[in-house]
Amino acid sequence: MNITSAQYKTRDTYDDEGNVISTENCAVIAVINGETFGVPLDPANRHYAEIMRQVEAGELTIADAE
Amino acid sequence: MALIKVKTGGVDNSVNLGRRNLIINGAMQVSQRYGYNSAQTDWNSYDASDRMFKRTAGASTSSVQTRNDDAPSGFIYSDKLTITSQDSDTYIGRGTCLEWNDISHLRAGYSDAKTITLSFWVKASISGTYCFAYTSYVSVHSDGNAATSYVTEYTVNSANTWEYKTITVTLPTSTPSNWDGSNGGNTTGLRLQWTQSRRATTNSYETATTDSWISGNYFCTSSQTNMGATNGSTFQITGLQLEVGNTTPPFEHRSVGEELALCQRYFQKISGGSDAFVVAAKGQGTASVDASIPLTVPLRASPTMNSINSRSFSDGGFVASSSTTPTALQYSDNNTLLAVNCGGFTGLTNNEVQNWGPVSNTLTIDAEL
Numbered sequence A: 001m002n003i004t005s006a007q008y009k010t011r012d013t014y015d016d017e018g019n020v021i022s023t024e025n026c027a028v029i030a031v032i033n034g035e036t037f038g039v040p041l042d043p044a045n046r047h048y049a050e051i052m053r054q055v056e057a058g059e060l061t062i063a064d065a066e
Numbered sequence B: 001m002a003l004i005k006v007k008t009g010g011v012d013n014s015v016n017l018g019r020r021n022l023i024i025n026g027a028m029q030v031s032q033r034y035g036y037n038s039a040q041t042d043w044n045s046y047d048a049s050d051r052m053f054k055r056t057a058g059a060s061t062s063s064v065q066t067r068n069d070d071a072p073s074g075f076i077y078s079d080k081l082t083i084t085s086q087d088s089d090t091y092i093g094r095g096t097c098l099e100w101n102d103i104s105h106l107r108a109g110y111s112d113a114k115t116i117t118l119s120f121w122v123k124a125s126i127s128g129t130y131c132f133a134y135t136s137y138v139s140v141h142s143d144g145n146a147a148t149s150y151v152t153e154y155t156v157n158s159a160n161t162w163e164y165k166t167i168t169v170t171l172p173t174s175t176p177s178n179w180d181g182s183n184g185g186n187t188t189g190l191r192l193q194w195t196q197s198r199r200a201t202t203n204s205y206e207t208a209t210t211d212s213w214i215s216g217n218y219f220c221t222s223s224q225t226n227m228g229a230t231n232g233s234t235f236q237i238t239g240l241q242l243e244v245g246n247t248t249p250p251f252e253h254r255s256v257g258e259e260l261a262l263c264q265r266y267f268q269k270i271s272g273g274s275d276a277f278v279v280a281a282k283g284q285g286t287a288s289v290d291a292s293i294p295l296t297v298p299l300r301a302s303p304t305m306n307s308i309n310s311r312s313f314s315d316g317g318f319v320a321s322s323s324t325t326p327t328a329l330q331y332s333d334n335n336t337l338l339a340v341n342c343g344g345f346t347g348l349t350n351n352e353v354q355n356w357g358p359v360s361n362t363l364t365i366d367a368e369l
Helices: A047-055 B098-108 B254-263
Strands: A003-014 A020-032 A037-042 B053-057 B061-070 B077-087 B090-098 B116-125 B128-137 B146-156 B163-170 B189-200 B213-216 B236-243 B268-270 B279-284 B287-294 B304-306 B308-314 B317-322 B327-328 B335-340 B353-358 B363-367
Touching: A003 A047, A003 B279, A020 A047, A020 B327, A037 A047, A037 B327, A047 B304, B053 B061, B077 B090, B077 B189, B090 B098, B090 B236, B098 B189, B116 B128, B128 B279, B146 B163, B189 B236, B287 B353, B304 B327
Parallel strands: none
Antiparallel strands: A003 A020, A020 A037, A037 B304, B053 B090, B061 B077, B077 B236, B090 B189, B116 B163, B116 B236, B128 B146, B128 B189, B146 B213, B268 B363, B279 B287, B279 B353, B287 B335, B304 B363, B308 B317, B308 B353, B327 B335
16 A cells, blocks of 8 residues: 555534634545545544554654644 | 145255345345446455445456356356456456345354355356355455455356356354454445456465454465456356355345345435436535435445535525535434435535435445445
8 A cells, every 4th residue: 555645634623603722633645556545543443553553663754644 | 524634854955945045136136336348456346236345456457247147057147357458467256245244143153154056157257266265354345354254266167158166165264353243233244255367476466365254354275266367258157146054045025126125225416417316405504414315224334425516506596516425424223214405505504404415427326335
C-alpha cells in the first residue's frame, strides 16, 4: 500500500446558535496508490491500520489539519 | 402406516446441506468494482472479483487481475491474473480474508480445533509446483505481524487446463492468543493465499517447512513456479470452497443476491450520474454537510471513502458544490445508515435541511479486511 501523504481532517460541532463549541480530528485524508481517500480513525479499517503502522515505523507523518 | 427411517449417520459425508462454504464469492459471481486492465501493483488491493485481494512485494513485475468468463464446467466466472511485465524477484499472491467472526467456530488455537478442507479449480499457463498458504494475523494487515502460517504445495499438471484441487488441514491446537479475536471479532481471522510469483533473489515469505503450522509470515516455498518471470503468463481460480471436515461435497452454489449481500458487508458503492442519487443531509456549519447514506447491509467496520465531486440542494434548489473527500462520521456494526461528513462547501446554513450526493462519480464505501 503506497501512501504518499496523510493529513488529519477536523469537524466542528456547533451550538444551537451556530457557534463552534469544539473542533476535533475526525478522519485522515490520504493519498493511497495515487488516489485520495477519506480514512476513518478506526483501527479495524485496513487503511487506517496501515497508516498507523507506517507512522509507528517512522515511514509516514500525518500532517495537522489546515 | 408407512414407516420412514431417517438415516442419521454419514449425512455430513453425503449431502450438501448448504451454508457450508466459509468463503464469500467463491464462484466469482460478484464484481462490484469490475474493470479490465486495471493494473495494480500495491501490496493490498481489491479490484476484480469481490473479496479477492492481490498482494505484491518487490513490485517490479506488473500484473492485471480481472474477473474472467473462462471457467470450468459448473461455473461461469473465474478470477484471472495476467503478468504484463516480467521480473524474477516479485512476490504476487491472490486470496481472500475470512473475518474472525465467521471462523471462530473452527476453534483454531484450542484442543478441539477443527479439520477443514479447501477445494478449488485452478488453471495456469505454466504447469508445475504452486503454493497455497493459510495465515493468521495478530493485527490487521500489518505485514510481519502474522503469527502463524501453513504453507502447502500442489501441482498444476497441465498448462492451460482446469484442474480440481483439495487441501485438508487440521487447524493448530496452540497459539490461541493469535486466534482469539481479541483484536475485535470483525478483523481478519484467517487469510487464504494462492501464490503466483516468488521472490527468487530475496526469497521473502518463503519457507522450507510445508504442511505444518509455523510461526511467521510465509506464503510459499522455493519450489513455487515463478510466473512473474514470464510475461503473459496467467493464473485463474474459481469454485473456492472451505468447509469443516475432510470431505469435498459439490460446490455450494448460492444465489447472486446472497453473494452480493455477503460481499456488501465489505464493500458498497453508489454510482452517481447527473445528481441521480441524493441522500438526506443537514448543514454542519456553513461549509460542510452531515449526511446519512443508506446501506444495503451493515458494514464490517468504519469505511474508507473515495474522493468525489458532490452537490447539495435545499428546498430552494441547488445550494453549493464540493470537491472535498467525504469521510465516515459515525459507524455502528448493526446500523444500516452510515453517517458521513463532507466539507468544501460555501454558503450553507447550520442545521438547514439539505439533500447531498455525488455529481457523476461513483462513491465507494470500503470496509474490506
